[in-house]
Amino acid sequence: MSTAEETDGDSAPWAEVTPEAARRLLVAAVDAFAERGYHATTTRDIAGRAGMSPAALYIHYRTKEELLHRISRIGHDRALFVLEAAADGGGTAAERLAEAVRSFVRWHAERHTTARVVQYELDALGEEHRAEIVELRRRSDAVVRRIIGEGVRAGEFDVPDVPGTTLAVLSLCIDVARWFNAQGSRTPDEVGELYADLVLRMVAAKR
Amino acid sequence: MSTAEETDGDSAPWAEVTPEAARRLLVAAVDAFAERGYHATTTRDIAGRAGMSPAALYIHYRTKEELLHRISRIGHDRALFVLEAAADGGGTAAERLAEAVRSFVRWHAERHTTARVVQYELDALGEEHRAEIVELRRRSDAVVRRIIGEGVRAGEFDVPDVPGTTLAVLSLCIDVARWFNAQGSRTPDEVGELYADLVLRMVAAKR
DNA sequence: ACGGGCCCTAAGCGCTTGCTCAGGTTCGGG
DNA sequence: CCCGAACCTGAGCAAGCGCTTAGGGCCCGT
Structure with a gap:
């Protein structure tokens, strides 16, 4: 009966990001941003890590x-x-x-x-x-x-x-x-x- | 007789950077980098803050x-x-x-x-x-x-x-x-x- | 069978980036 | 008076950027 049980919202990290492709992109972006920083990360890099083409990013997100x-x-x-x-x-x-x-x-x-x-x-x-x-x-x-x-x-x-x-x-x-x-x-x-x-x-x- | 007297090397912040123009550029770069971050700062911005053309930067420093x-x-x-x-x-x-x-x-x-x-x-x-x-x-x-x-x-x-x-x-x-x-x-x-x-x-x- | 919506890609547009280069200005020494 | 070194600029290059567009597969209900 600890304060943080299973509702800490971290058991399935990005589960609430709903289209699976959008989640893959977001996870890829987290990795890239953490590694190189926001400004040093390119949209091509994010899309690449998610196994997609650069254009796919803009179906799920309006901008970087x-x-x-x-x-x-x-x-x-x-x-x-x-x-x-x-x-x-x-x-x-x-x-x-x-x-x-x-x-x-x-x-x-x-x-x-x-x-x-x-x-x-x-x-x-x-x-x-x-x-x-x-x-x-x-x-x-x-x-x-x-x-x-x-x-x-x-x-x-x-x-x-x-x-x-x-x-x-x-x-x-x-x-x-x-x-x-x-x-x-x-x-x-x-x-x-x-x-x-x-x-x-x-x-x-x-x- | 405190430990840090006047030899703390900060009384004249960038005095050791010798050609005056190089120092101006360096100070401008510090401001720009601190404000926007390294990757978001352009060489044009740095040179502009120092009151010079972008090309002047490369006389004093090889790269950004x-x-x-x-x-x-x-x-x-x-x-x-x-x-x-x-x-x-x-x-x-x-x-x-x-x-x-x-x-x-x-x-x-x-x-x-x-x-x-x-x-x-x-x-x-x-x-x-x-x-x-x-x-x-x-x-x-x-x-x-x-x-x-x-x-x-x-x-x-x-x-x-x-x-x-x-x-x-x-x-x-x-x-x-x-x-x-x-x-x-x-x-x-x-x-x-x-x-x-x-x-x-x-x-x-x-x- | 098929039409429409959903995802995705190939190609590329317009712009900015870091950086270069030929040429001009300034200035002290001969 | 001129020369060469030191310093700086205007113009611009190749590359890479965020983002767009036209179109092609796939899956769904009907």
């Missing part, structure tokens, strides 16, 4: 930017879902903060290809699309800030600067997407555990 | 990639210098770690335009150039790891996973370049102070 937006939108939705699930999981503020960091970090490590695109190609999006995504990120910030604030009020935490510490916690988690390597020596679970511990130390009341 | 390499090399050298100065500053491990984080973070905040290019456009570099830069980053890692290791041995710190914590500390500092905004409410000094405190909490021995 729309592809990035779809990836970014779904990715942020899932990351936020994971965070909120942990935050609403009950228990002390420390337990909820630890679980939030643990699962958020695990998501960024496990799906670091997606996360890299989602977190680091943000300003390749157009004006409106970016604004939409930024709103989702503010909600992530609010979730973490709320837990820390509650912990402070309950006397569990000692945090002189709540917004600053919130920023640092999220920054720490997000940056996992940059350095995490699947071939590396740490599993996503191990990193999640390590980071949950480090974050608890950052906010712990001195005894 | 060489420009990025020069920026990356100088930036990493300076960041590493700042770190090492703090590490060799004397005092307890806690004092040295705090000073290292403080000045490293301050550098990333103050010069966040440069830092963004230096830290996030790494894999736009060619094979050899990237290898050279990666070596500099390993030295940064070694500096932080050494301080933490010494603190543990001296009984000042309680750190179950030294390499993992080192990674987290550096990740935290580096990511400042991504979110720091000059128009924001925090000064580089404030962020450095906040982060030094947070990092000390992460490694502090429980009492």
Whole structure:
């Protein structure tokens, strides 16, 4: 009865992308964007990875930017879902903060290809699309800030600067997407555990 | 008699880039790369910002990639210098770690335009150039790891996973370049102070 | 049997890219 | 007064870019 059961939306990564061909293209785009970056990726490369001709892409997506937006939108939705699930999981503020960091970090490590695109190609999006995504990120910030604030009020935490510490916690988690390597020596679970511990130390009341 | 006096190599940012025109181009490139990213920046844009024709760029640099390499090399050298100065500053491990984080973070905040290019456009570099830069980053890692290791041995710190914590500390500092905004409410000094405190909490021995 | 909608491709359009090159300007030394 | 070196520009090349278009197979209900 953990907070994240099977509804974490990550068991079948891109199942909701409905025409199978559109999904293949999207997965190919995630790989390509994560590997080379949005601007260095060509539509020919994406289509090639999906085993199609360049023109096929434009049957399912209007532009290359729309592809990035779809990836970014779904990715942020899932990351936020994971965070909120942990935050609403009950228990002390420390337990909820630890679980939030643990699962958020695990998501960024496990799906670091997606996360890299989602977190680091943000300003390749157009004006409106970016604004939409930024709103989702503010909600992530609010979730973490709320837990820390509650912990402070309950006397569990000692945090002189709540917004600053919130920023640092999220920054720490997000940056996992940059350095995490699947071939590396740490599993996503191990990193999640390590980071949950480090974050608890950052906010712990001195005894 | 602080560790970082005026020799921090940042008082006159790009003074060592010798022909004045070459420096103008390099500064323009830093701005453009930081704003749009390496791949989204055109040589015409760089030359335009420097008030020259596109062809002028190729008198001073062989390729666009060489420009990025020069920026990356100088930036990493300076960041590493700042770190090492703090590490060799004397005092307890806690004092040295705090000073290292403080000045490293301050550098990333103050010069966040440069830092963004230096830290996030790494894999736009060619094979050899990237290898050279990666070596500099390993030295940064070694500096932080050494301080933490010494603190543990001296009984000042309680750190179950030294390499993992080192990674987290550096990740935290580096990511400042991504979110720091000059128009924001925090000064580089404030962020450095906040982060030094947070990092000390992460490694502090429980009492 | 067959017509229409759905997917897909081959070919290519218009444009921008990184980069080149012949030629012009500036300037200190003989 | 002229020369050569240092620096820069206008014009443009080949290649690659995002994206479009005309059309061909395939599968469905009727």
